[in-house]
Amino acid sequence: MRARLGGLPTFVLLVGAAYCLFPVAWVVVAATKSTGELFSTTTLSVGTSLLANLGELGSYRDGVFWRWMANSALYAGLGALLSAALSGVTGYALAKYSFRGRALIFNGLLAGVLVPAVVLAIPQYLLLSKVGLTDTYLSVLVPGVISPYGIYLARVYAAASVPEDVVEAARTDGASELRILTSVALPMMVPGLVTVFLFQFVSIWNNFMLPYIMLGDDGKFPVTLGLYTMLKQGNTTPALYTLVVTGALVSVLPLIALFLTLQRYWRIDLLSGAVKA
Template sequence: MATARPQPAAAAGRRRPHRPRPQLVPTIVLLVGAVYCLLPVAWVLVAATKSGSSLFSTFTFAPGDALFANIAELSAYRGGQFWRWVANTALYAGVGAAASAALSGLSGYTLAKYDFVGRSAIFNMLLAGVLVPGVILAVPQYLLLAKVGLADTYWSVLLPSIISPYGIYLARIYAAAAVPDTVIEAARTDGAGEFRIFRQVAVPMMVPGLITVFLFQFVAIWNNFLLPFIMLADDDKFPVTLGLYTLLNQGSTTPALYSLVITGSLLSIIPLVALFLSLQRYWRIDLLSGSIKA
């Protein structure tokens, strides 16, 4: 009976480790998606550097030299009206997102860590609220706020932005995973009250999740157009999206305003990029802590 001969050690040493082949199709799909998303941004970046006369004369990605002139002209429009729109947007997005993150964190923590009658029904209603588009709620919200005299005020944009069913859902999921029940019981044993436990124990553990809720809501409010369009009539209260829309409508009779709209669009995305770059460290800290726990 023949027996298998062992392979020499030299032959075994010559074997190359198996390397996974790169998945070509997913890589191509991701590249196409990245180009599709970034191409309009690149065009806005280039178009903002061109003057009004050369903006639509030739379609090229060659940058011009009129960026600072366009910014100066935009800043001088109606005595700096554009920067007032930016300040209004920062107010709506900053205050609305901060209040939404705080309310979502408290609501999500309550749904995750307390057992009370109707908890499942409330959570199911929140899930149903996630599926309802904001477009459907805009007109009823306007009618309610107009009934109490808050239409065409800052509150008419701020109040509907505070409650976010999706933010509460994310906070509930994150609180259930990030805040151990044993830590809460230990704090109760030490005599801490429920709100103190939430403020001093749960909130530090939920910071990455709350930052995510804040970012999602900030971007949603910053880019919101329909709600301010319905709620506001005074252009001094307009956010930047609605303000640029009014400039775009005037561009049909004054084509020189098109370059101002494009320049304003470029300037309006800079705060979002800066916010993401400044807050992404919280996600890195959370991933690092997760790997240490694992």
């Protein structure tokens, strides 16, 4: 039994890894092909036009692609940073204080997870259009700051990583609640908050629905939406497919880099604090 164990399970895992890496490998190879090669050569044979494709992508409509990338970085970077901070403060308060309305606030936030993005984005759009704020950076940035899922995770982390007696000791020493939060609790929660930041970064970078509904001016598009509009035009201009594929590759590189460099923060503990609380 022991002897057989090494082989088959390792094989199964490697098959899973191959399945997950295959489309990524495909896009790397496909990005090297010219439009003609994309539809004529065998899938995994490398083409000759990577640099030409990148150059064409960069000059497509005066470099709008790089503008989309910069927009995505702004929406995801700033949004996730603010979201991690907000989740940290809120999660700590929900985990470490008992106060009237705590259960109501927590359950209300959790219920927010259940509301589909489309269902939310349509009335958000209608309400913002009444005050003339649609098609602005803020209309995409602000909704990304509040993340019920991030607050839930932060609460789990606060419950698990901030010991009660440390908070009590600081209190006995006369530290204010704000000071306890900023110099005792939040520093202890940093690893968890990095995880929240990563999740929110990926989720904003990947968000398609909200910008799709909010934005009309393609100078404000994030890269996902920009590539989608290019794909739609590809129906009539197949030459765009090459650019879409190359753009897809470029657009996932920052995420893959973030993923590999911060991989030890990808621990998703949905339960440890929640069950005890």
